[in-house]
Amino acid sequence: MQLKILAFAQAQDRLGFRERVVECAPGDSPRAILASLAPGFDGAGVRVAVDCEYHDWDAPVGAASELALIPPVSGG
């Protein structure tokens, strides 16, 4: 299946892209998907969201269509 990866703020800086589409399986976790996409990516302090909901780095993404990397937020 295809999964859109979104990287915001510092995560975009570290990865060098804002948006990318990858091939993955429903049983894959965000951690495994990122390890495959960007082996050197340091996700320290970064949360992950799947289809607009915060998600465990090690839980399967299921039938999701979008995965977002959420560095520490700072709105306001």
Added chain:
Amino acid sequence: MTAKEIVFTSGPIVAPALALPSREIGACVEFQGIVREIEGGAALAGLQYEAYIPMATRLLDRIFDELHAAHGCAAVTFIHRLGWVPVGQASLFVRVLAAHRGPALRFCADAIDRMKADVPIWKRATIRPRR
């Protein structure tokens, strides 16, 4: 809650005209977050904001429902500016309407705290305006 308005805008924030949803409204609390010149000891011209709008909207909607259950307010208006915001201009506007000031004040404070903890909005101090 009778009304929730969540807006992200790239232009200056203009406070909407006050519309009372009922004659039981006794408190209107408004908060504006203003971009300050000094951030981390450095003088800035402004801040650059970005958001993951679909997720931010969904989270804010849920947060407002939870705060309504806790504090019982009648309406909330939330406007966050994105893009370049110069020093002295508002990046955030929140208006809460309730029967009494206590719930309205608590709703407003809690909403901002929850936003700052979880809602995917970011400010960046190092980026200059793109012209």
